[in-house]
Amino acid sequence: MIDGPGPAALPVRARAHLVDGWGLLTLPGVGFLALAFFVPLAGMMVRSVSDPSPANYLAVAETPVFLRSMLYTFEVALLVTLICLVLGYPWAYLMNQAAGRWRWVLAAMVVLPLWSSLLVRTYAWTVLLRDSGVVNQLLERIHLIGQPLPLMGNTLGVAIGMTQLMLPFMVLPIFAVLRQIDVDLLPAAESLGARPLAAFVRVLWPLSLPGVFAGCLLVFVVSLGFFITPALLGSGRSPMLSQLIVEQTNVLFHFGVGSALAVVLLIVTFAVIWLGTRFVPWTQALGYGESDRA
């Protein structure tokens, strides 16, 4: 067997196909999405430049209402992100410190609201925050105020509503990263002489940054495109971009301009996502290094 026949010409099989039998199974799904999702998006983009013309984008860039709305949208998204971070980080921290059942309870409280319809939760906030709403009723009854506080129909209402909805998206990524951090690091730092606050700032915080970043990115991006909550809890006078789009199309029937605004929102969303993923590896940030999240 040492000196076998030399390498003769063997019948070599044809090159492996690009797509095999299993691969073909993706076709129905991809095809369906192409038709039901991408075609509508494309159609909208076409509409934005054809109804009546690409001048729509000029209108978008020049009309003060539109510009103000875009700025406001960014402001609100940023505000909500910050509030979620301030409230969500400690929650994630406690979840990480908690054992067994308490961890589940904390997680459930944050995740469960995700499962009641977002419209219902926003409606609930209107019930609480309106002038004749529960909060104002309570405050007046105990004579803390004489007149109802404007708790909705403004940025405050929007912020409150959106924060409640966005919290899970901040808490879960941070928790996922905290979970992976070696549990001995903080005690080690303290044994080396660091006071608790210093240990946190110098050890835990930097290590949890990927999760923080992922959470912030997630909350920010989703907040940009939000409609229901700003529409119900915000004001018509300072609309977010999504409200503007709905107004232009459903109320004023300016499909061209509405589409242009939608395209702008789409581009901005993708730009933010692209920028964000430049800085952080997503899979690590969302904790996919290990098995399930909480």
Place this chain on the structure above:
Amino acid sequence: MRRAPGGFGGFNEPAALTLERVTKAYGGLTAVDDVSLEVRAGEFVTLLGPSGSGKTTTLRIVAGLVRADAGRIVARGNDITNMPAYRRDIGIVFQNYALFPHMTAAQNIAFPLKVRGVTSTEIDARVQAVLHLVRLSGLGDRFPRQLSGGQQQRVALARAIVFRPWLLLMDEPLGALDKKLREAMQLEIARISREVGVTVLYVTHDQEEALAMSDRIAIFRHGRVEQVGTGEELYEQPASLFVGQFMGESTVLRGVLQTASGDCVVAGARWRIRVAPEACRRVGVRSGSRVAVVVRPERLRIGPAPGRSDPGGRFNCVSGTVLEQMYLGSVRKYVIDLGDGDQAIVRAQVGTEPPTAPVRGSVQISWDLSHGVVVADDREVEPAVHAQDARSAQTEATGAGRVVGAP
């Protein structure tokens, strides 16, 4: 061969399997390189080799789970190279058993019969029969997770033979078991396959396992078959240095072959040893080429060549220092340093040992030159280190000591 009267009753006529120049490459790596092999009906053939040598890939190609890039698989005269796996009627026992967790042991075993449309009464009968064969009667209603490793093994085996395949493939099935269980299962598998009379292709990296169970063994290395033969052929007449080192222990003496004036001699740095003329004419070795002489431990004797009773000069003799001596119950094993990193291994039956062979003592080793096998020297095969040189180990220690302590 081991064709059985079929205790299992009415078997498909077991037939031959032929692999013709099968090749498979993954990217730049050739996993199976021009492999040809013939397996006779009823034979138990083992594919043996280190990890990554291509034996498992070859097995999977035979199974139809992997498509070869080139070559043919011929079964019972039919070319099955392009036949899909589910039509090949070949039983496979996987390394991790691959038992269906959502089915009981009996349902697992019944699966191939169900798929073939066998009636349920006959299914029950055959499942019970095969459970009895693998000694798991009564455990049919357990789920895989309720069974021990050895029991899962046997369910996997039962499932693979219940539909009377003409060929049974086994991919390192005993790897996950502990030593005692493994040895017991080796006997079981050999017994069952003999009773059933099925042709078996077995993959393992454990040469003792291969020797214990097989009719013939094919040694794989880097995707090629180095040698095929019975255990005895491979052990006594290895065709290459790799085979010599892989199968059991050996003493390797490297040198240059010289065939001047009809004599065959291998010249090393510190010795010249003679080899039998037949050994000299082996394929691949020529005068002047670098060769290695392989001698098995039980063929070496400690002691000088029986000079006076060896007029024909049938014995070789080299000298060295004893490094280690081990009492192994039935044999005494010696590791001897021959200088230049070469080591000799000698196994002597207890009761026939030499009178004096103390550690660090000088000895001579001799052997009948017909027991030296000549193979081409292969620089890739590292000389096995059987024992540390006690003296050099000591020098290192004292040397270190001298550095630390003050002179």
Place this chain on the structure above:
Amino acid sequence: MNRRLLVYGLVVPMAFFLVAPTIIVVIISFSSSSILFFPPPGYGLRWYDQFFHVSTWTDAAATSLKVATGSMLAATTLGTVTALGLVRGRYPARGLVNGLMLSPLIVPTVIVALGMYILYLRAHLVGTLLALMVAHSTLSLPYVVINVAAALRTMDPTMELAAQSLGAPPLRTFLMVTLPLILPSVVAGALFAFITSWDEVVVSLFLSTPFLQTLPVVIWTQVRSDVDPTVAAASSLVTGVSLLVLLGLFSARRRANVPG
């Protein structure tokens, strides 16, 4: 000590913040008054009675059920098949295709709604059950794909090889071996799809007409016109169904985590 402070200073108010609004709505739904007093002056089932007897509500509920069930079935079947192809198949541009399948999750719903609206307007499909089902299926598809693909990836691929070696052709292998093993995740995906459709507002808003509305759409209009607490009853029912489905999902997920 530090932790105690955090717990009481933060967790308790936040827990309240997260859960109280929905609970208050449920309480109000049982109020006997037609004004949104809290706490209610009295209790009764008046608003639930209203809900089940006003055609706007019952029609919307029926529509929601039909659309949710239909899109759940469509998305689950399509999603499972697609996941099989994505995980086990060979095809070009893997990363791109996988990303594309998840894109409905990334694009803001308003934009999706607008695009669909424009298209369906042209095809005269606005206000049809079909349009709603297709739209909701599109939104739910990624959830099914994610769930089923995850199950397929963690499943031992040797199972399928073993089944094939034992004589089962690809379809039988799938039905007898693969499907039973991934079933919990398929069910989870189906429940996700149901919930997504059941709670969906924005796209439904665009695609509804006064003659065909889903429950969330009716809630939306009623909320903005500030009518009676029937909205609260409707909201509570919607939430109730969501929670039931969530429980179902929980047990399906639990079963998926049992080692196969």
